[in-house]
Amino acid sequence: MSSSHCLGKNRDSRRDRVSIRRATVPDLANGSRETHLLFDAINVQDYDRVLDLLQSGVDPRISDKYGRTPLHVASTKMNAAIAKALIDHGANFNAEDSLGNTPLHLACISSRLAIVGILLRAGANLSSTKSHSTPLTIALSRLQSMMNEKRTIASPEIKAEIIELINLLKNRALQKNETSSISDLCKQLENLNSSIVMPAKKKTQDEQQSNTKKTLFLIRHGQSISNRDYDESSAYRDAGLTEQGISQARALHKELEELEIELAVVSPLTRALQTCQNALPPSYDGPIIVLPEIAEVCSSHYSCGQKRSVIQPKFPTRFDWSNVPMDDVWWWPYDQKHASETHDYQTKRMQKFRRFVQARSETRIAVFSHGDYLWEFLEGGRSYPANCQVITYKM
Known part of the structure; x- marks a missing residue:
C-alpha cells in the first residue's frame, strides 16, 4: 500500500467524514461552467484537464457554499500532482471552509501523505485552530496509527517518505513555534521517528x-x-x-x-x-x-x-x-x-x-x-x- 494513498485506516469521526464528503461533492449552483469543469476534473483526478483549465485562466481560489476550494477537494484525493498544480497557479493553501478546515486538515484526515508534504513545503499553517483539531494533531494521530499497522509500511521507500515527513513536521513546528505544547509534540515526533526501523534486505x-x-x-x-x-x-x-x-x-x-x-x-x-x-x-x-x-x-x-x-x-x-x-x-x-x-x-x-x-x-x-x-x-x-x-x- 503506497504512502501516497494513505497514512493509516483510522475510523474517522462523523465530522471528519462530513468534511471529506463536502469537499468531494462541492455545491456550485452559482459557479461558472469553467469552475464546474475544474471541480469535475479534480474529482476524477484528470491531471492534464486540470492543468489545461488552470492555464486557460480558471481561478483556483473559487469556493462553494461550504467554503471549499478546488485545493480542499484535491487534498482528499490520491493525485498529489493536481494539488501541486493548484498551488503553482495561486491556490490559497490556508483557505478555511465553513467548519474551519484548511486543505492541510483534509489531507491529514484523508491520510494523503504526499499531499501533506506538498502543503507543508508550500507554507501551510500547522496550527489553524478554527477546526476541532490542528493539522499537526491530526498528522501525529495518523502517523501513530500507521506505526501500529505494520503492513502499511512494509516498503523501505515508504518508510523513508514517512521519516522525511516526520522531520518536516518537526522542523516546521520548531521554526514557526506553531503550538503551545511544542516540546511534547516534538517528543512524540521523535518517538514516531525512532519507531520506524528500516528492515535489513539482501544486498545486491x-x-x-x-x-x-x-x-x-x-x-x-x-x-x-x-x-x-x-x-x-x-x-x-x-x-x-x-x-x-x-x-x-x-x-x-x-x-x-x-x-x-x-x-x-x-x-x-x-x-x-x-x-x-x-x-x-x-x-x-x-x-x-x-x-x-x-x-x-x-x-x-x-x-x-x-x-x-x-x-x-x-x-x-x-x-x-x-x-x-x-x-x-x-x-x-x-x-x-x-x-x-x-x-x-x-x-x-x-x-x-x-x-x-x-x-x-x-x-x-x-x-x-x-x-x-x-x-x-x-x-x-x-x-x-x-x-x-x-x-x-x-x-
Whole structure:
C-alpha cells in the first residue's frame, strides 16, 4: 500500500467524514461552467484537464457554499500532482471552509501523505485552530496509527517518505513555534521517528560495493513547451521550458537549500538542464554532472536529444559533461527505429545509474530527470510526479 494513498485506516469521526464528503461533492449552483469543469476534473483526478483549465485562466481560489476550494477537494484525493498544480497557479493553501478546515486538515484526515508534504513545503499553517483539531494533531494521530499497522509500511521507500515527513513536521513546528505544547509534540515526533526501523534486505552485488546509504531527491523538470501544447511531434524535439516552467524551477530554491544537497545530477535534455540551472540555490557550489542514463524514456521525437557539441555551449561551464559523448548519439535512436525505447534498454541504463550513485562519495543527491523515467525508476510505487515536484528516495 503506497504512502501516497494513505497514512493509516483510522475510523474517522462523523465530522471528519462530513468534511471529506463536502469537499468531494462541492455545491456550485452559482459557479461558472469553467469552475464546474475544474471541480469535475479534480474529482476524477484528470491531471492534464486540470492543468489545461488552470492555464486557460480558471481561478483556483473559487469556493462553494461550504467554503471549499478546488485545493480542499484535491487534498482528499490520491493525485498529489493536481494539488501541486493548484498551488503553482495561486491556490490559497490556508483557505478555511465553513467548519474551519484548511486543505492541510483534509489531507491529514484523508491520510494523503504526499499531499501533506506538498502543503507543508508550500507554507501551510500547522496550527489553524478554527477546526476541532490542528493539522499537526491530526498528522501525529495518523502517523501513530500507521506505526501500529505494520503492513502499511512494509516498503523501505515508504518508510523513508514517512521519516522525511516526520522531520518536516518537526522542523516546521520548531521554526514557526506553531503550538503551545511544542516540546511534547516534538517528543512524540521523535518517538514516531525512532519507531520506524528500516528492515535489513539482501544486498545486491552493486550495493555491497558501498555501505553508505544514499538519499536521492528526484525532481521532474518544469513545464515544457510540449507539456503546455500537448504535442510530442518532431516540431517539439528536445523542447525547453515555458516561462511557467522556469518559475516552477526557481520556486525550488528554498526547498533545495534546506535539503543540503551535495551533488546534482541532470539529464542532457534541455528541459531538465534548464530546470537544474534555475532550481539550484545560489549557495550550491557542488558538482553538477550531466548523465545520459537519467534521460526520459524515449517514445517520441520530443525525447530525442542533441549532440553534446550542440547543447553544451548553451549552459554554464560548471556543468560537467564528461559522461556524455561529444558527437555520438547518446539517446535512444528513435529517428532510425521509429519505435519506443525497449524495456531492456531502459532497465540497463537505470542499473548503470544506480551503480553511478553507489560509486559516488556524496550521500544527498538531487536528480533532475523526467516523468516517465522517474515513474519507471520508482516502479510505479508513487503518484506520477508533477512538474518540479521533489520526491525523496533512499538507496
